[in-house]
Amino acid sequence: MAVVFVFAAAVFQILFGASDSSVFAATFNPPSAQPPEGNIPVTVWNRTDTTAKQAAAAIEIDGGGPAEAGKPVGISVGDIGLDLGKNLGGQNLYYGFAPYANMNAGDRLLLLQTSDAGVWTDRASLDRDGNLSVSGCFGPVFRGVTTLKFNGNLNDTAGGYFTANTLCVPQFGAGAHVCATAEILNSIKCAGAGSKIKDVAINGQEAWIQDGPPGYTAPANDCQGWQSKLANHLGRMWRFQSSNGGQGFLTTCNQDVVFACCR
Numbered sequence: 618m619a620v621v622f623v624f625a626a627a628v629f630q631i632l633f634g635a636s637d638s639s640v641f642a643a644t645f646n647p648p649s650a651q652p653p654e655g656n657i658p659v660t661v662w663n664r665t666d667t668t669a670k671q672a673a674a675a676i677e678i679d680g681g682g683p684a685e686a687g688k689p690v691g692i693s694v695g696d697i698g699l700d701l702g703k704n705l706g707g708q709n710l711y712y713g714f715a716p717y718a719n720m721n722a723g724d725r726l727l728l729l730q731t732s733d734a735g736v737w738t739d740r741a742s743l744d745r746d747g748n749l750s751v752s753g754c755f756g757p758v759f760r761g762v763t764t765l766k767f768n769g770n771l772n773d774t775a776g777g778y779f780t781a782n783t784l785c786v787p788q789f790g791a792g793a794h795v796c797a798t799a800e801i802l803n804s805i806k807c808a809g810a811g812s813k814i815k816d817v818a819i820n821g822q823e824a825w826i827q828d829g830p831p832g833y834t835a836p837a838n839d840c841q842g843w844q845s846k847l848a849n850h851l852g853r854m855w856r857f858q859s860s861n862g863g864q865g866f867l868t869t870c871n872q873d874v875v876f877a878c879c880r
Contacts, residue, residue, distance in 0.1 A: 676846040679793040720745045759796055759804040759814045760789045762824045769840025769852050769870025781827070781843045785878035796879040798828040798865065801855055803880070819857040823879035826855050826865070840870035847871065 687851075702708060705755055715726060727743035741751045744779040749755075763784050785793035802816045813819070831837040837851040850870040855877055868874075 625872075632781055686855070703759060707859050715745070717745060753809070754803060754807040756790075757794070757796075757800050758792065758807075758812070759801060760785075761813055761824060762819070762875040762877055763788065764875070766873040767825070768873050769842050769843060769850060770846035772873075773846075775844045776838075777842050777844055778827070781876065784820040784876055785880070787835055789878050789880050792854050793878050793880040794876040796826045796855075797822075798826055798853065800863070800879045801877065808862075814857065814862070815859045817859045822857045822875075823854050824875045824876050826853050827871050828853055837867050845870050 640876075665784075683878045713726075722745070725742050725744050726747075727741065728739065729741040730737050730739055732738075739750075739752060741749070743749050767784070771784075774780060782794040785795060801814075804812065808814050827843075828837045829839065831851075835851060836849070837853070840846070840850055840852040843852075848871045851867045852870050853865060854868050854874065855863055855865050
């Protein structure tokens with residue numbers, strides 16, 4: 618039995634780094650009240666500012682748990698089987714609160730950062746008033762264009778917007794769709810060095826985009842909602858240029874052009 622105990626202790630030390638001389642434990646502060654209808658209160662708060670940890674209420678997850686089939690390596694809580702909707706009232710997969718009166722203007726409900734050579738950079742932030750800000754693009758951005766070309770009637774399928782948005786999926790995956798004007802402009806606004814919209818390979822490329830209602834009395838409504846190839850109906854296009862973002866324009870719906878895809 619002694620051999621078994623020594624072996625088990627050694628395994629525990631290897632897996633979790635525990636030893637008699639160096640054991641570190643965070644102080645757990647339990648909630649002051651019962652959470653509503655079965656929600657699980659969890660405090661993940663390990664920084665008081667950009668340099669110091671809050672040692673009294675820190676949860677550090679290093680991904681050292683055992684591997685299980687179909688699950689990432691890390692801390693495993695087993696097959697709890699959370700059943701949202703089982704109980705009456707609103708259920709939340711993640712839940713947390715902070716008394717507004719006790720928060721400073723610079724406090725945040727959520728802060729995600731990256732660290733590079735000791736420099737901390739905010740990537741996503743949710744302040745006490747619910748204002749969400751991100752350092753990169755928020756929402757779909759330009760990914761590329763379709764291989765095939767289509768006229769304004771989707772090569773006589775007359776499928777409309779629903780069909781048009783499926784044309785990007787084979788190349789760019791689930792959730793890909795025809796870019797809207799706002800998505801192209803957003804792609805330009807937050808483009809980084811590796812963004813597709815800055816790729817010199819797309820210089821001069823023209824592609825259909827969509828924006829819904831016309832901006833004038835002319836029939837410039839995405840080729841009648843991608844259901845017309847008539848020369849007197851108009852659709853929106855974007856001409857891409859990596860150095861300056863390109864430009865948009867209207868063209869007739871009887872042309873065969875690729876679609877711009879966003880995701």
